[in-house]
Amino acid sequence: MTTSSPLPAALSVNAMSAPLVAQLIEHHERLRVDVTRTAGGTIIVDAGVNAAGSVDAGVLIARICMGGLGHVTRRAAFDSDPLWPTFIEVHTSHPVLACLGSQYAGWSLSATKEQTGGKKFFSLGSGPARALAGKEPLFDELGYRDRHDRGALVMEVDRLPPQVVIDKVLADCGLAPENLVIAVTPTHSVAGTVQVVARVVEVALHKTHVLGVDLSEIVDASGSAPLPPPAPDGIAAMGRTNDAILYGGRVHLTVKSDAAAKRLAAELPSLNARDYGQPFADIFKSFNYDFYQIDAALFAPAEAWVSSLESGATHRGGKLNRALIGAQWHVTQETP
Template identity: 30%
Template sequence: MNERALKIVMEMVEKADELNVKVHRAPCKATIIDAGVEVKGSLMAGLYVTRICLADLANISITSMNYGQLTLPAIHVSTDYPSITTMGSQLADWEICIEGYYGLGSGPARALALERPLPKAVALKKDFYEKIGYQILNPKQIYEKIGYGETADVAVIVIEAPKLPPDAVLMDIAEKCKVKAENVYAIITPTTSIAGSVQIAGRIVEVGIHKLTLLGFDPKNIIFGSGCSPIAPVHPNMIKAMGIVNDVIRYAGSTFYIVNCDDEEYLKNIISRVPSSSSNKYYKTFMEIFKEANYSFYNIDLGEFSPATITVNNVKTGNIFSAGEINPTMLKMALTT
């Protein structure tokens, strides 16, 4: 996946001016692509970042959708490699916290760094999560679960952060991925940027698969995944931006999966627990939830990261099951208050 993603990175480098991104060579010789920190970035840059996160193993397109009185751009993602592209690459479970620098890491570099720990807040709550029925997997267990592993000479990582990373961060990534620092490629997308809004909405399929896996479903039994989510309006305030980029998925993100499952009662039960509407915090905006978690992303209950709707087709029987709803009223409230 890292080799596939590198090809997209090279396209970004070649089209840097067109994409409104800036390429830096760090002192340690790692390559940094700024997609919104010191530059404007662009919607197209966000599409490139989404392709990188998914190792270019998904079809991605942009359209516009009506949600009650709101018309918003929306991203559609579909993949025939759902568990590998999402749990194996796109999942943002790499907590980067070095020398005062903090960011959320995702992308194919994760597949090379299996010894990194769980995010601290998740590790602290692991026993509690398991008592309520969540399946908590460390990085190594994730790849065992999806049946995937890789070695590569290059590491491609996407970091959601408001600043460009210092050498200490890049060197740590190189060490954890067992590659030379000069072979690290880091794409930086602030939550408050255009590219950030796009690439977070582009996680719609991953959000549903992560929730299914969290509830105990085997991701290897997911054959196909697709989803559509509004792209959040860009907001300059990081806390507000963090709220709305997640609320567009919680209140208007739709997902569809083709699965292979022998036990349909079990399947129906899990599906009923996937949508955001199954949470007792559904009528709280994500910004309120973020505040309750002391503005610590990983301190938020993992179950809150959910799509608005899920539809599942079981190839064993041909049956279709669905749960959740698109909620234009809550979407508008989250975006405008």
């Protein structure tokens, strides 16, 4: 499907995220990330492969991922009955462009072991440089392409990209090597965990797209999800970050019509999925680690609040799954 009104071409997600990229590089020591250059001049920001990274780095990278159009913060939540003590909160007044036109991890980047001279490489690229390349059919549906002489890409992978993949990104984006910045955030790293959880609104936008609801209905979006503790390996980390959204994520969407508000409140939440109720890591393993075999309806926040501009009414659907979050993240109540 397409949006009934194309995204504003005058807004460049790469231009708007450039100041944030500059901050990431300038303050790399404080953020505990490593910054290096390839022989051609491309900047690689290691936010968790060899570098320690940090929550602050993850927040900044999440903002870069949203093309400079999103507010991302960490919030402490020590109330009387907390789901979890720390949350990531997200807000954007340009939800379709920020989330689908920039943040969505939709650009498949791979290389064979022959091309790398070692082992094969695969990553899904996210962030504003996607809109320069425009390799995904989604950009035709959105009616958006960016034009800028600098770009930033985020890769959620546990190794730095080989030169053959960097060359592909440069060619597809039409960038000079020195004008590309690639940030690498493994899922099991601190920064990687943050930037995945910060996709709580993006997941809602993508589910809206899957449901066939006109994306131009959505005029504002915010959300939150618990920030899980570090995990010992990639699969466990993937499970925790997905569980944070699927079972602990909340979104509040503002839409134009009552019909869209009612439908999204009812159909958007993850509990509509066939596989709902199991930890994501277990689901992933049961399908032999093939994302495409998992019911697509599962990839959604746990709870949706949807407000209609047409009537002023708000509709609510879904629910948080406190028991699953507590059990999977090994929460135990210590007594004296």
